[in-house]
Amino acid sequence: MKSLGQQIVAEFYECDCEVLNDPQQIEEIMCDAALAAGATIVTKTFHTFSPHGVSGAVIIAESHLAIHTWPEYGYAAVDLFTCGDTVQPEVAYRVLKEGMKSRRASTMEMKRGQLEVVGELTHKPVELKQAV
Amino acid sequence: MKSLGQQIVAEFYECDCEVLNDPQQIEEIMCDAALAAGATIVTKTFHTFSPHGVSGAVIIAESHLAIHTWPEYGYAAVDLFTCGDTVQPEVAYRVLKEGMKSRRASTMEMKRGQLEVVGELTHKPVELKQAV
Numbered sequence: 001m002k003s004l005g006q007q008i009v010a011e012f013y014e015c016d017c018e019v020l021n022d023p024q025q026i027e028e029i030m031c032d033a034a035l036a037a038g039a040t041i042v043t044k045t046f047h048t049f050s051p052h053g054v055s056g057a058v059i060i061a062e063s064h065l066a067i068h069t070w071p072e073y074g075y076a077a078v079d080l081f082t083c084g085d086t087v088q089p090e091v092a093y094r095v096l097k098e099g100m101k102s103r104r105a106s107t108m109e110m111k112r113g114q115l116e117v118v119g120e121l122t123h124k125p126v127e128l129k130q131a132v
Numbered sequence: 133m134k135s136l137g138q139q140i141v142a143e144f145y146e147c148d149c150e151v152l153n154d155p156q157q158i159e160e161i162m163c164d165a166a167l168a169a170g171a172t173i174v175t176k177t178f179h180t181f182s183p184h185g186v187s188g189a190v191i192i193a194e195s196h197l198a199i200h201t202w203p204e205y206g207y208a209a210v211d212l213f214t215c216g217d218t219v220q221p222e223v224a225y226r227v228l229k230e231g232m233k234s235r236r237a238s239t240m241e242m243k244r245g246q247l248e249v250v251g252e253l254t255h256k257p258v259e260l261k262q263a264v
Contacts, residue, residue, distance in 0.1 A: 007211075009244075011245065013247075042179045043177045045176065046175075046191075047174045047191045059177055059189065061181070064187060064198055066213070070245065075136060075247065077136070077139075077244045081209070112141075112143065
């Protein structure tokens with residue numbers, strides 16, 4: 001099914017807690033991931049929380065990458081949102097997994113903006129009398 | 133099931149195309165949505181694409197809101213990622229829907245970082261002989 005965007009929802013467990021709590025490293029890993037995937041970075045913002053945790057987003061020409069880390073749980077939530085065919089989000093995923101030293105991770109892929117499906121389903125199902 | 137974060141994936145169709153293509157309005161609506169939901173904005177970044185489209189992220193103390201708009205399709209993809217119980221993402225959703233004048237929208241809710249489920253499922257199911 002065609003869609004405007006593609007989103008990989010990634011869960012990184014059992015990461016290196018020190019990496020997760022280092023805003024500079026997290027920003028570097030996120031930018032490395034974007035570039036390795038073939039994306040063009042246009043702007044970014046990161047924030048360090050007290051007492052711990054980093055949140056940030058990298059806006060790319062092909063959408064965005066967002067991260068939230070919970071160093072106390074060794075967990076990071078990452079969203080890789082892309083559009084077009086030039087970016088390889090699975091490459092970004094691997095860079096992130098390696099960079100945060102995650103020993104267990106999972107992904108889920110979603111299609112976003114399925115105009116063909118949602119936008120054009122204006123017809124009604126075949127009526128019973130026609131189907132018989 | 134307990135989780136570290138909650139994410140509402142929202143699809144806004146049939147929006148006002150002029151709003152979707154106005155970076156200032158999109159930024160305002162996103163910030164209004166965050167504040168109305170009870171979130172604390174810590175940083176934000178927005179980018180306008182050529183020939184059209186706006187992408188942006190608002191990092192809140194309780195995670196983030198991210199948006200991508202396709203004015204040519206009247207469509208916007210929004211992610212509302214929150215943690216804790218103080219933010220009401222459904223309020224943000226309503227502010228966004230009204231602000232972009234979306235006539236058709238859908239949401240999907242995801243739990244992120246389900247440590248209890250994924251991290252602690254180390255036991256085996258009850259064995260057959262015990263169950264009988």
